[in-house]
Amino acid sequence: MPKIPDYIRVVILMGILCIPPIAATQIGWFLWGKEAGINCGMVVGVISVTVAAYLMYQKGWRDSDDDY
Numbered sequence: 648m649p650k651i652p653d654y655i656r657v658v659i660l661m662g663i664l665c666i667p668p669i670a671a672t673q674i675g676w677f678l679w680g681k682e683a684g685i686n687c688g689m690v691v692g693v694i695s696v697t698v699a700a701y702l703m704y705q706k707g708w709r710d711s712d713d714d715y
Contacts, residue, residue: 656708663699668692 651659671691676684703709 651708653711656702660699660702660708663702664695667695 668688668691672684672688674684675687678684679687
């Protein structure tokens with residue numbers, strides 16, 4: 648299976664790190680109030696960082712395809 652190009656990897660990682668925490672914060676804020684919304688966003692943010700770190704370090708997304 649060919650590796651995903653670097654610019655696509657960056658977009659995927661940015662999406663993983665930005666979209667779920669912001670969405671969880673907004674939904675939690677709307678449904679349960681300010682404090683619970685921020686807590687929901689923080690929990691989802693930790694999960695997002697864990698997933699991004701897994702992709703970067705375990706799946707090798709941190710390494711460039713270029714062999715210097």
